[in-house]
Amino acid sequence: MRLAPGLILLLLLTLLAGLAVVTPSLYVAGQVRDADGPVTGARVRLKGAALTARTDVRGRFRFPYSFSGRRVTAWKEGYFIGGSRLSSSPVIHLTRLPAVDNDTYEWVDPAPNPAASHNCANCHAEIYREWSHSAHAYSVTGRRFRNLYEGTDWHGNAHVGWGLLTQYPDGAGVCASCHAPATKAYDLRQVQGVAERGVHCDYCHKIASVAEGTIGLTHGRFNLRLLRPLEGQLFFGALDDVDRGEDAYSPLYRDSRYCASCHEGIVFGVHVYSTFSEWQVSPAARQGRQCQDCHMKPTGRMTNMAPHHGGIERDPNTLANHRFFDDSQDAMLRRAIKTSVRFERQPGKVRAWVRLWAEGVGHRLPTGFVDRHLVLVVEGQASDGRTVPLKAGPQLPALVGEELAGRPGRLYARVLRDFEGRSPVPFWLASPDPPLDTRLTPGKTEEDFFDFPTTLTRLCLRILYRRFWPEVVRSKQWPDNDLLVSEHVFLFLSE
Ligand code: HEC
Numbered sequence: 001m002r003l004a005p006g007l008i009l010l011l012l013l014t015l016l017a018g019l020a021v022v023t024p025s026l027y028v029a030g031q032v033r034d035a036d037g038p039v040t041g042a043r044v045r046l047k048g049a050a051l052t053a054r055t056d057v058r059g060r061f062r063f064p065y066s067f068s069g070r071r072v073t074a075w076k077e078g079y080f081i082g083g084s085r086l087s088s089s090p091v092i093h094l095t096r097l098p099a100v101d102n103d104t105y106e107w108v109d110p111a112p113n114p115a116a117s118h119n120c121a122n123c124h125a126e127i128y129r130e131w132s133h134s135a136h137a138y139s140v141t142g143r144r145f146r147n148l149y150e151g152t153d154w155h156g157n158a159h160v161g162w163g164l165l166t167q168y169p170d171g172a173g174v175c176a177s178c179h180a181p182a183t184k185a186y187d188l189r190q191v192q193g194v195a196e197r198g199v200h201c202d203y204c205h206k207i208a209s210v211a212e213g214t215i216g217l218t219h220g221r222f223n224l225r226l227l228r229p230l231e232g233q234l235f236f237g238a239l240d241d242v243d244r245g246e247d248a249y250s251p252l253y254r255d256s257r258y259c260a261s262c263h264e265g266i267v268f269g270v271h272v273y274s275t276f277s278e279w280q281v282s283p284a285a286r287q288g289r290q291c292q293d294c295h296m297k298p299t300g301r302m303t304n305m306a307p308h309h310g311g312i313e314r315d316p317n318t319l320a321n322h323r324f325f326d327d328s329q330d331a332m333l334r335r336a337i338k339t340s341v342r343f344e345r346q347p348g349k350v351r352a353w354v355r356l357w358a359e360g361v362g363h364r365l366p367t368g369f370v371d372r373h374l375v376l377v378v379e380g381q382a383s384d385g386r387t388v389p390l391k392a393g394p395q396l397p398a399l400v401g402e403e404l405a406g407r408p409g410r411l412y413a414r415v416l417r418d419f420e421g422r423s424p425v426p427f428w429l430a431s432p433d434p435p436l437d438t439r440l441t442p443g444k445t446e447e448d449f450f451d452f453p454t455t456l457t458r459l460c461l462r463i464l465y466r467r468f469w470p471e472v473v474r475s476k477q478w479p480d481n482d483l484l485v486s487e488h489v490f491l492f493l494s495e
Pocket residue numbers: 110120121124127128129131132136199200201202204205237238239253254258292293296305318319320321322
């Protein structure tokens with residue numbers, strides 16, 4: 001039997017149609033375009049998932065067919081994040097970011113307020129809770145900070161102890177660049193409105209890039225480039241798949257350089273803040289660990305950053321924490337500081353070798369504000385529990401306060417001096433000569449020996465962390481300054 005040519009053609013066509021159905025069923029393809037045409041090199045992502053693709057020279061991308069119907073997002077440097085549903089031939093339209101920063105933009109208040117729909121906490125309640133507990137929320141209004149700025153004490157009395165305005169009024173305008181970055185006010189007493197919320201949500205999420213100033217010399221807002229829109233909204237962040245039309249991705253948000261302009265500062269010639277430069281030479285930096293990896297490490301508890309307000313369920317390990325500490329500073333300190341003791345019997349005495357080192361820290365310990373310090377208090381005890389005197393070894397200096405001065409132990413601190421060599425001294429009266437710096441260095445062990453009489457049976461080690469010098473705490477009538485990081489008892493078993 002001969003097949004009619006018409007039938008052959010029909011068979012062929014069916015075959016081709018079959019192929020045509022089979023081939024595209026493996027992938028679903030789409031295109032990314034802007035107002036001028038296809039966008040090459042855009043990053044495309046299956047929203048909320050790890051799968052990504054990149055657009056080719058024709059702006060095209062493809063994903064396995066099994067993802068058909070899911071949402072895909074796209075982003076490229078200089079654009080808002082865009083998105084579309086994966087269907088037969090989806091086109092994702094990208095809109096360019098504003099070309100210039102709008103200096104007249106009005107900051108959005110972070111606090112919850114049903115009458116003000118833009119306030120961040122209305123939708124980002126959990127992130128707001130975290131941030132409200134962080135120092136960033138108190139960088140203008142913090143009571144101790146203001147006492148030191150104004151020369152007041154805890155109860156508001158004027159002219160008490162250290163004070164920038166009372167001791168060095170010419171420096172009044174230097175603090176706002178980092179402590180009140182969202183203001184143009186010169187003096188912190190003039191800061192008003194949302195800018196009083198310190199280092200707040202809207203400010204941080206308007207940071208587009210780091211300017212060309214020298215880190216340490218160009219402070220805070222003077223070295224951060226913002227992009228504030230003339231209309232609508234614009235938030236930069238570390239996620240490249242938030243396609244609400246007002247978000248932009250920036251890899252800077254997971255980079256230490258983002259924090260550097262505020263966390264490195266030579267002020268009045270004194271190296272008051274050195275966290276970023278300490279990090280640069282740390283083992284953590286060599287391993288590629290950024291500030292955010294430790295300080296914004298996801299809690300693992302948040303799965304939705306804007307629940308009931310358009311947020312989607314996400315892998316909790318992709319959502320950063322805004323306490324800026326992993327749990328709390330106390331918890332981080334306790335995990336970071338390690339000690340060990342080794343005893344050595346010597347003629348007529350017992351020598352205790354005490355070691356202290358820091359683990360899991362990305363900078364010196366303590367770091368941050370220059371007055372932070374750590375005190376190791378060592379106490380030898382006899383079998384009846386009484387303190388045995390130190391025969392030889394380091395003793396605590398007067399600087400640590402009457403209560404502890406002269407006791408066996410060590411101070412880990414930067415000790416600024418004034419031009420006559422006196423300490424402690426506020427950084428605005430300090431000599432620019434590099435201070436004595438005995439803080440812990442990550443990757444390095446500090447070791448000291450303490451000699452005691454042979455009646456020694458126990459050695460007690462206490463480690464205190466303090467934010468300010470006791471003399472200042474006393475004069476300002478501040479409550480609670482000492483944090484007991486750890487207390488250990490080591491037994492010396494003679495024979
Ligand atoms: C000091 C600057 C800073 C402040 C203040 C700040 N953020 Fe962030 N935020 C960041 C950085 C940096 C990231 C990215 C961190 C990462 O992914 O490692 C981020 C991430 C986010 C994200 C993306 C999801 C996530 O959690 O990773 C949201 C949403 C967000 N912030 C909202 C807020 C809100 C709301 C506030 C105020 C309540 C706020 N931020 C305050 C710097 C800041």
